[in-house]
Amino acid sequence: MSSPGSAAESSTDPAPYDALLLVSFGGPEGPDDVVPFLENVTRGRGIPRERLEQVGEHYYLFGGKSPINDQNRAFLKDLRADLAEAGVDIPVYWGNRNWDPYLTDTLAQMAADGVQRAACFMTSAYSSWSSCRQYRENLFAAVDALPEGSPAAPKLDKLRHYFNHPGFVEPVVDATLAALAELPDDVRDGAHLAFVTHSIPTQMNDASGPPEQGGGAYVRQHLDVAAVIAERVREETGREHPHELVYCSRSGAPHVPWLEPDVNDHLAALKEQGVPAVVMVPVGFVSDHMEVIYDLDTEAMATAEELGLPARRAGTAGTDPRFVRAVRDLLLERAAAERGEPVERPAVGTTGPMWDRCPVGCCANPRGAVPTLTGEREPIDQ
Ligand SMILES: CC1=C(CCC(=O)O)c2cc3nc(cc4[nH]c(cc5[nH]c(cc1n2)c(C)c5CCC(=O)O)c(CCC(=O)O)c4C)C(CCC(=O)O)=C3C
Numbered sequence: 001m002s003s004p005g006s007a008a009e010s011s012t013d014p015a016p017y018d019a020l021l022l023v024s025f026g027g028p029e030g031p032d033d034v035v036p037f038l039e040n041v042t043r044g045r046g047i048p049r050e051r052l053e054q055v056g057e058h059y060y061l062f063g064g065k066s067p068i069n070d071q072n073r074a075f076l077k078d079l080r081a082d083l084a085e086a087g088v089d090i091p092v093y094w095g096n097r098n099w100d101p102y103l104t105d106t107l108a109q110m111a112a113d114g115v116q117r118a119a120c121f122m123t124s125a126y127s128s129w130s131s132c133r134q135y136r137e138n139l140f141a142a143v144d145a146l147p148e149g150s151p152a153a154p155k156l157d158k159l160r161h162y163f164n165h166p167g168f169v170e171p172v173v174d175a176t177l178a179a180l181a182e183l184p185d186d187v188r189d190g191a192h193l194a195f196v197t198h199s200i201p202t203q204m205n206d207a208s209g210p211p212e213q214g215g216g217a218y219v220r221q222h223l224d225v226a227a228v229i230a231e232r233v234r235e236e237t238g239r240e241h242p243h244e245l246v247y248c249s250r251s252g253a254p255h256v257p258w259l260e261p262d263v264n265d266h267l268a269a270l271k272e273q274g275v276p277a278v279v280m281v282p283v284g285f286v287s288d289h290m291e292v293i294y295d296l297d298t299e300a301m302a303t304a305e306e307l308g309l310p311a312r313r314a315g316t317a318g319t320d321p322r323f324v325r326a327v328r329d330l331l332l333e334r335a336a337a338e339r340g341e342p343v344e345r346p347a348v349g350t351t352g353p354m355w356d357r358c359p360v361g362c363c364a365n366p367r368g369a370v371p372t373l374t375g376e377r378e379p380i381d382q
């Protein structure tokens with residue numbers, strides 16, 4: 001952790017950055033948006049039609065509206081307030097991969113506003129093609145889509161991965177403690193912690209992280225942070241709750257291997273083993289978007305109920321002030337680093353602070369090379 005008076009905390013200077021860009025996934029805002037949104041997400045992906053119809057139903061169950069855009073609006077509001085209060089003078093923009101405001105429109109606006117160099121914060125904390133590199137491809141495509149003769153696009157940098165930043169982890173520790181506290185007294189002590197993240201194809205996990213580290217970064221990063229949270233929970237409760245990493249939201253064709261076990265199968269296995277209760281900790285997600293409110297709160301909770309397994313779901317980092325502040329800290333840390341000043345890089349667990357620029361070939365696209373921005377060499381193919 002940085003101490004008072006450290007370079008990272010005393011400076012409020014965002015230079016060389018003159019803008020911050022929140023990069024997210026996007027989601028439908030009403031029933032008419034659901035099909036076009038799903039088409040945007042799955043273009044060229046070979047996801048079975050039945051799966052798409054099912055996922056459409058998840059959205060219709062919530063009025064055709066994903067919570068993710070409102071969550072990003074709330075985050076932006078708090079982030080702008082945090083920056084203003086700390087005296088960090090910088091505009092904050094927002095662009096999505098799959099829905100309005102689209103990154104292409106946001107980049108055009110930033111160019112028109114004369115932004116020279118922007119730091120990008122992604123609402124996705126871990127390494128993998130889906131959770132990191134694909135956003136970097138989206139940034140390239142957004143810049144590439146600027147019409148001929150329009151003002152030059154800003155230079156873009158991605159703020160480092162924050163899955164192991166204390167500002168992301170500590171809110172999840174507290175949320176886990178709160179969920180444990182909600183369990184009935186007679187089952188709490190024996191409860192397991194089921195850390196949940198988005199399943200991805202095993203091949204995508206194998207290709208995650210820098211090639212010279214042998215891949216598997218997606219799972220490794222989750223295991224690292226899960227161990228940290230479980231240990232922090234042990235410190236706070238004086239009791240060790242066994243923990244596992246499990247997965248939700250598998251899509252893709254059945255013959256393609258994805259990361260397992262699925263959270264629902266895991267709940268059944270826990271019941272079978274005589275485990276008295278479980279807390280699901282959606283450590284792979286930064287806010288309570290559709291994967292959380294459908295796949296966990298609706299589906300997995302129904303599974304737990306059927307099994308007669310007492311279960312609670314821990315909250316996500318969301319708009320916790322510590323998480324909002326982490327964005328400010330990451331911005332100022334990177335700004336100082338870019339100015340050549342010494343910086344402290346807070347990180348928990350065993351992985352250590354992540355790089356500022358993704359190495360060449362990091363998180364390879366399973367479908368072949370696509371140019372990206374914000375890496376060590378850009379724009380690059382793999
Ligand atoms: C790792 C990961 C994250 C976490 C990191 C991050 O946050 O980025 C994430 C987030 C999200 N995924 C989301 C929605 C969807 N993801 C899909 C499909 C897929 N996700 C994948 C991976 C991930 N996804 C993969 C490998 C696919 C298969 C197709 C492909 O290779 O791309 C599909 C298609 C239907 C289906 O098959 O489920 C939908 C609708 C939403 C919005 C939720 C809302 O609306 O509230 C969010 C935040």
Ligand SMILES: [Fe+2]
Pocket residue numbers: 198
């Ligand atoms: Fe997804």
